[in-house]
Amino acid sequence: MRTVILVLMTLTLSYASAHEYFFSFAELEYNDVSQKFEATLTLTTHDLERAMNADMDESIVLDDSQDHYELVESYLNRHFRIVTGKSESYFAIIGHEISLNGTVNFYLESAPIDLEETISFTFDLLMDKFSNQQNKITFYHRDRTYTRPFVGTDRTRTINLETELK
Amino acid sequence: MKKLILLIALAPVMVFGQENKFAQLGTDLPTPNEYRNAAGAPGHNYYQQQADYKINVTIDDVTQVLTGEETITYTNNSPDNLEYLWIQLDQNVRAQDSDSKLISIDKMENFRSITDIEKKFIDYDGGFKIEGVVSTGGRKMEYFINKTMMRIDLDKPLAAGSSISFKINWWYNINDRMQIGGRSGYEHFEENDNYLYTIAQWFPRMCVYSDVEGWQNKQFLGRGEFALPFGDYEVSITVPSDHIVGSTGVLQNESTVLTPEQRNRLKKARTSDVPILIVTQEEAEAAEKKKEKGLKTWTFKATNVRDFAFATSRKFIWDAQNQEVGGKNVLCMSFYPKEGNPLWGRYSTKLVAHTVATYSKYTVDYPYPVAISVHSKWIGMEYPMICFNGGRPEADGTYSERTKYGMWGVIIHEVGHNFFPMIINSDERQWTWMDEGLNTFVQYLTEQEWERGYPSRRGPAYLIADYMRGDVDRISPIMTNSESIWQFGNNAYGKPATALNILRETVMGRELFDHAFKMYCERWKFKHPTPADFFRTMEDASAVDLDWFWRAWFYTTDHVDISLDEVKWFELNTHNPDLEMATQREVDERDQFIGNGRNLESIDETVNERDDDIDDFYGKRDIYAVDALHRQEYDEFKEDLTAEQLELLNSGKQFYELNFTNLGGIPMPIILEFTFADNTTEVIRIPAEIWRRSEEKVSKVFIFDQEVTSISLDPFLETADTDFNNNNWPTVQQPTRFELFRRNNSRENPMQRDQRLRELGE
Numbered sequence: 001m002r003t004v005i006l007v008l009m010t011l012t013l014s015y016a017s018a019h020e021y022f023f024s025f026a027e028l029e030y031n032d033v034s035q036k037f038e039a040t041l042t043l044t045t046h047d048l049e050r051a052m053n054a055d056m057d058e059s060i061v062l063d064d065s066q067d068h069y070e071l072v073e074s075y076l077n078r079h080f081r082i083v084t085g086k087s088e089s090y091f092a093i094i095g096h097e098i099s100l101n102g103t104v105n106f107y108l109e110s111a112p113i114d115l116e117e118t119i120s121f122t123f124d125l126l127m128d129k130f131s132n133q134q135n136k137i138t139f140y141h142r143d144r145t146y147t148r149p150f151v152g153t154d155r156t157r158t159i160n161l162e163t164e165l166k
Numbered sequence: 167m168k169k170l171i172l173l174i175a176l177a178p179v180m181v182f183g184q185e186n187k188f189a190q191l192g193t194d195l196p197t198p199n200e201y202r203n204a205a206g207a208p209g210h211n212y213y214q215q216q217a218d219y220k221i222n223v224t225i226d227d228v229t230q231v232l233t234g235e236e237t238i239t240y241t242n243n244s245p246d247n248l249e250y251l252w253i254q255l256d257q258n259v260r261a262q263d264s265d266s267k268l269i270s271i272d273k274m275e276n277f278r279s280i281t282d283i284e285k286k287f288i289d290y291d292g293g294f295k296i297e298g299v300v301s302t303g304g305r306k307m308e309y310f311i312n313k314t315m316m317r318i319d320l321d322k323p324l325a326a327g328s329s330i331s332f333k334i335n336w337w338y339n340i341n342d343r344m345q346i347g348g349r350s351g352y353e354h355f356e357e358n359d360n361y362l363y364t365i366a367q368w369f370p371r372m373c374v375y376s377d378v379e380g381w382q383n384k385q386f387l388g389r390g391e392f393a394l395p396f397g398d399y400e401v402s403i404t405v406p407s408d409h410i411v412g413s414t415g416v417l418q419n420e421s422t423v424l425t426p427e428q429r430n431r432l433k434k435a436r437t438s439d440v441p442i443l444i445v446t447q448e449e450a451e452a453a454e455k456k457k458e459k460g461l462k463t464w465t466f467k468a469t470n471v472r473d474f475a476f477a478t479s480r481k482f483i484w485d486a487q488n489q490e491v492g493g494k495n496v497l498c499m500s501f502y503p504k505e506g507n508p509l510w511g512r513y514s515t516k517l518v519a520h521t522v523a524t525y526s527k528y529t530v531d532y533p534y535p536v537a538i539s540v541h542s543k544w545i546g547m548e549y550p551m552i553c554f555n556g557g558r559p560e561a562d563g564t565y566s567e568r569t570k571y572g573m574w575g576v577i578i579h580e581v582g583h584n585f586f587p588m589i590i591n592s593d594e595r596q597w598t599w600m601d602e603g604l605n606t607f608v609q610y611l612t613e614q615e616w617e618r619g620y621p622s623r624r625g626p627a628y629l630i631a632d633y634m635r636g637d638v639d640r641i642s643p644i645m646t647n648s649e650s651i652w653q654f655g656n657n658a659y660g661k662p663a664t665a666l667n668i669l670r671e672t673v674m675g676r677e678l679f680d681h682a683f684k685m686y687c688e689r690w691k692f693k694h695p696t697p698a699d700f701f702r703t704m705e706d707a708s709a710v711d712l713d714w715f716w717r718a719w720f721y722t723t724d725h726v727d728i729s730l731d732e733v734k735w736f737e738l739n740t741h742n743p744d745l746e747m748a749t750q751r752e753v754d755e756r757d758q759f760i761g762n763g764r765n766l767e768s769i770d771e772t773v774n775e776r777d778d779d780i781d782d783f784y785g786k787r788d789i790y791a792v793d794a795l796h797r798q799e800y801d802e803f804k805e806d807l808t809a810e811q812l813e814l815l816n817s818g819k820q821f822y823e824l825n826f827t828n829l830g831g832i833p834m835p836i837i838l839e840f841t842f843a844d845n846t847t848e849v850i851r852i853p854a855e856i857w858r859r860s861e862e863k864v865s866k867v868f869i870f871d872q873e874v875t876s877i878s879l880d881p882f883l884e885t886a887d888t889d890f891n892n893n894n895w896p897t898v899q900q901p902t903r904f905e906l907f908r909r910n911n912s913r914e915n916p917m918q919r920d921q922r923l924r925e926l927g928e
Contacts (some may be wrong), residue, residue, distance in 0.1 A: 025632045029902050071856035095911055100571045100621035107907045134653050147636025
């Protein structure tokens, strides 16, 4: 079946660098009481700015304010998704911290969602902009730690809580 | 609960299993020989080739075409006769038929925006257009181009110890770096229609021929950078007459390209310890608008360099200062457009000077007469004596703090590359970590000397934990070819820099490490080192066996996760019945089932309390009572002990058996901080060799004069441990970043808090 390409208009030019970082990490936990996922996304600040600039036709410079939360939240939710059972997460930004070493942490909380045995993670943040981007999830759940790496050719991974150990 | 020690004589049991991380690495390294010896130094017959260049190059500022002609004189210092020569044509990575385009992996997700699609249709005719290769006598020479390499076939082999000279003419379309990307190219400024050129990989360059690779002719695919022989250069650069050129080497014709005023300022800068402007912003802005006609030729000479790069623009502001290194003067310079200010005028040249001085302390004295930083939006890229660095303020002249630190970091890093690989000339095409990793390590040291508490991105051990933990499916050992590395930045920059930091701070100590590291740099300056040369020198110069460290950190994807599994607490059995019985009573009475206490209150009288006839001998005896027989046995026991043994027995020493598991696979020193009942602390450092026979589990007994209240493993975050939830006794569950943020952060920002503080009258 033919699929029509969805083209987003953008005015921003490509980014090129000889020295690339290209990684981001998600640290994730499921809060059994609130039944929400709590996540921290750590990524390179200027990578995110450039990816969003290209993606949204918006010139975004991140600072300590919450001015761009709506746009960032929309972008993050497109590239960091969790499906468990028939439910899909939607994350809200509850805060962020920009480090002077060039990284930014976004603190996210999902809407309440039931946690099923099998969890599917899609984590292709920045991959549409940087072909060498790699991401990694570390999921802490009931004294167990699960990690999954993500690359451009492998953007969705699953974890089965019953069958997998650390 | 503490336990009494049961003394059992155990026969030592040793199990020698299969090869472990402590096995000798020497069997896996190349065999030492006359070119590279077993100590990690150049051997007694070490050789390297020499490639000298005389080049004329012209930049056409209208068409953005570079045209060049070069005479290469190649000297064969090897013991071999060479039937052919290999030349690198790195610009061909941008040729329309380049393999680099074909081997990049695409998915439809990469075509989300119109610019993503446009990029696939950019009509750029890149790559070298070779117009001819001729002998110095004008005779055509046979050559064959294999993508990014060119083979020149010789009529007769170039004999050992002899030289050959030949000429190449070429041209190419300079790439628009902002559209196409790249380490070099041009940036176009729409305002006044001006260009800023940063030019590199711009001429056909000799490949390295060495004892290790023969001809290094691995194709340039875009990531694995360069392997180049040393040589002397004389380069004449023809550009528009109002351009300012910054270049590898020393300017030979100041009088024809600079104004008298500029020459006076340059003279002043040569003895100044603060930057002096040679071209001011006002002058640069005037040049941008005026655009003079005509051309000028700038001539530079560079001695013993592995490459040559330059930058040219009429937009350049130019400043310079002197930095003395090892009794020699180094002219530190910066070239930047007004778009770089105010950051560049304030910091760039000072950073160059600081970097040159600090790296010289840890490696070798900077040997070149100049060191240059050129402003180049976004990228960071290095060449001998010159580098191109990002860090551009906003259009309104403001900048964020992170932009400032980003600029500082990239300038230190790229100027630092003068040492790795420009001077200590490793093969970047094979091993990215040998220059990026070592350079990132010294970058960290240099940043910390620039500003106390500098927020370095890489270096401290704990910063690599996220990358190293967990699923290793998509990470590579450090010892991986440059083109095949997963997670390039963490693998080739972060992990080796961290590893060296751990060696310096934890495994070897600063004195031993610094001596060995400097020895490596001194041995291999202006030479071609390999990984084995580095591994061997670090051990040879320090007398520290690091085979386990190289094997674990450089050859595997294992991570650090040592778990403090269990703590057992013991005291010595003194055999003194007065002490031991009292202790036993205390222990028995302390650990009581809750029902016992309640029964004492709820049961007024038990049967045996009411009826004296119930309790027999056993019921009436006091099991904690000390009698004469106990004392007699104790006296007999003491007779067999010396006074010293008795004193030891009564010393009240506390014994703790700690059990550890190496979950991550990398054996590391075990660093423990004990906190005692009186709140004092003691740090004990156990070398990694404790794991040498048992890589998975070890135990260790510690003896103290007083009780331990808590134990912390890796308390100073120095081993890159990836899981701190198993590092404490009693157990401490580490909060996630999210929990920390929620705990520490109220919704008010610092200014709102400050407002509240003022309202309090503080």
